[in-house]
């Protein structure tokens with residue numbers, strides 16, 4: 001049986017509440033929303049056995065769910081890998097979990113991922129994470145994996161990046177001690193680095 005953790009978002013930050021079995025979560029959802037709510041779990045990454053659901057403010061009564069181990073921010077769930085792969089395998093790995101390499105739409109999202117990655121692996125001073133941005137199809141034409149139009153004003157390249165032509169076609173977020181929010185670099189797509197996956201949070 002699958003399990004689901006359900007918490008209520010209130011005055012206190014962080015996780016409160018208790019772990020409930022999946023059927024109890026479904027029962028709660030059914031009470032809130034009528035029938036069919038649990039079907040929406042199918043939209044979440046299939047490899048996860050557990051979900052973390054947060055109940056919005058009392059007047060809203062909306063549950064927002066991410067797979068356990070993923071991080072919820074705004075309307076998305078994010079996964080930071082510990083292992084490394086080339087860009088193509090990284091994207092395949094994300095899609096295999098019902099997600100895609102992260103598409104950074106705003107400065108707020110950029111700052112969230114950067115600060116989270118920096119906090120998460122403090123023992124490593126230097127890490128790169130693939131994001132869902134590549135110009136493999138046409139040099140200099142940067143494209144997001146979900147077809148979001150590339151917007152220069154919401155791009156966070158390091159100084160003097162993107163640096164190279166045909167040899168460096170895949171973008172990473174580079175996390176190191178002195179990094180700031182402008183931390184993207186283009187590197188050869190065959191290089192094996194970490195990755196950030198993103199999927200839509202499920203609300204019901």
Ligand SMILES: [Ca+2]
Nearest residue numbers: 103104105109
């Ligand atoms: Ca995004």
Ligand SMILES: [Ca+2]
Nearest residue numbers: 163168185186
């Ligand atoms: Ca570069």
